[in-house]
Amino acid sequence: xxxxxxxxxxxxxxxxxxxxxxxxxxxxxxxxxxxxxxxxxxxxxxxxxxxxxxxxxxxxxxxxxxxxxxxxxxxxxxxxxxxxxxxxxxxxxxxxxxxxxxxxxxxxxxxxxxxxxxxxxxxxxxxxxxxxxxxxxxxxxxxxxxxxxxxxxxxxxxxxxxxxxxxxxxxxxxxxxxxxxxxxxxxx
Amino acid sequence: xxxxxxxxxxxxxxxxxxxxxxxxxxxxxxxxxxxxxxxxxxxxxxxxxxxxxxxxxxxxxxxxxxxxxxxxxxxxxxxxxxxxxxxxxxxxxxxxxxxxxxxxxxxxxxxxxxxxxxxxxxxxxxxxxxxxxxxxxxxxxxxxxxxxxxxxxxxxxxxxxxxxxxxxxx
Numbered sequence: 001x002x003x004x005x006x007x008x009x010x011x012x013x014x015x016x017x018x019x020x021x022x023x024x025x026x027x028x029x030x031x032x033x034x035x036x037x038x039x040x041x042x043x044x045x046x047x048x049x050x051x052x053x054x055x056x057x058x059x060x061x062x063x064x065x066x067x068x069x070x071x072x073x074x075x076x077x078x079x080x081x082x083x084x085x086x087x088x089x090x091x092x093x094x095x096x097x098x099x100x101x102x103x104x105x106x107x108x109x110x111x112x113x114x115x116x117x118x119x120x121x122x123x124x125x126x127x128x129x130x131x132x133x134x135x136x137x138x139x140x141x142x143x144x145x146x147x148x149x150x151x152x153x154x155x156x157x158x159x160x161x162x163x164x165x166x167x168x169x170x171x172x173x174x175x176x177x178x179x180x181x182x183x184x185x186x187x188x
Numbered sequence: 189x190x191x192x193x194x195x196x197x198x199x200x201x202x203x204x205x206x207x208x209x210x211x212x213x214x215x216x217x218x219x220x221x222x223x224x225x226x227x228x229x230x231x232x233x234x235x236x237x238x239x240x241x242x243x244x245x246x247x248x249x250x251x252x253x254x255x256x257x258x259x260x261x262x263x264x265x266x267x268x269x270x271x272x273x274x275x276x277x278x279x280x281x282x283x284x285x286x287x288x289x290x291x292x293x294x295x296x297x298x299x300x301x302x303x304x305x306x307x308x309x310x311x312x313x314x315x316x317x318x319x320x321x322x323x324x325x326x327x328x329x330x331x332x333x334x335x336x337x338x339x340x341x342x343x344x345x346x347x348x349x350x351x352x353x354x355x356x357x358x
Binding site for chain 1: 224225266271334335349
């Protein structure tokens with residue numbers, strides 16, 4: 001049993017479980033699935049700075065902070081107790097394409113050549129952590145949601161603006177990987 | 189946007205409820221800090237485990253998705269949307285109530301240009317970091333502690349959006 005759990009879970013298992021988060025949150029207490037809101041609540045709680053966008057009763061939205069706290073803890077539990085002992089399988093084509101960009105595929109979920117503290121104070125760190133994170137935080141709030149709020153919750157409730165947003169998420173990703181990355185990795 | 193006047197002098201206008209936010213709390217019944225919220229932490233833990241075990245937090249999986257080299261992420265998101273749609277349809281059809289006996293509330297989204305511009309910017313960031321907001325938290329939990337910097341930067345990005353909101357095209 002543990003062996004099955006330790007192996008990487010197939011997409012249909014993950015998809016069903018993630019999809020079930022939508023009714024779970026709705027029925028547990030009329031909560032709408034959406035994770036990027038947590039960033040806004042953190043701003044409202046810690047650095048509101050008299051900005052009207054952050055002037056609301058964030059304590060009422062505390063559930064969202066409990067939820068993301070749980071996600072963090074879940075990451076810890078899965079890695080500590082249910083870890084896959086085998087190296088990650090990356091598609092051959094992707095591994096090849098990444099190699100051309102001098103990113104080697106190692107055994108972990110994230111490439112150590114990028115996601116390590118050594119890179120924090122380099123140009124690489126500035127792009128991958130600071131700029132990347134900034135685009136995620138700014139973009140999701142400007143778009144009014146992320147993959148959970150728009151792509152899953154929004155599409156589940158048949159909202160066409162969420163479909164537009166989802167297509168734009170994908171467009172941004174394709175542009176970054178295919179047009180910007182080849183140039184970016186030469187500079188870094 | 190709902191505006192309610194409060195007596196506090198420091199904060200003359202307080203939005204009681206961020207309605208334009210995609211994840212509002214629509215529960216009417218009062219909630220206690222720990223007792224009411226702990227269940228969302230439990231759902232979060234399960235969700236985080238799925239994120240790690242299905243390798244959704246992996247930077248490589250996101251690369252594969254945008255390179256069209258793997259079906260995995262499309263399968264995950266597609267199935268999740270299907271299950272979500274079916275659940276919402278069932279809740280509406282059978283008028284299923286929440287645990288507190290309240291009617292489930294749905295909100296209609298208004299289109300604005302932020303969906304396009306902000307969406308595109310997020311897409312750029314998604315490909316760089318290999319994470320949307322949920323996986324960021326799970327990556328930190330998994331021990332990739334440098335992602336804390338990414339998370340702080342995402343909070344800063346959200347803050348800057350709040351500052352510039354009225355100056356940006358919507």
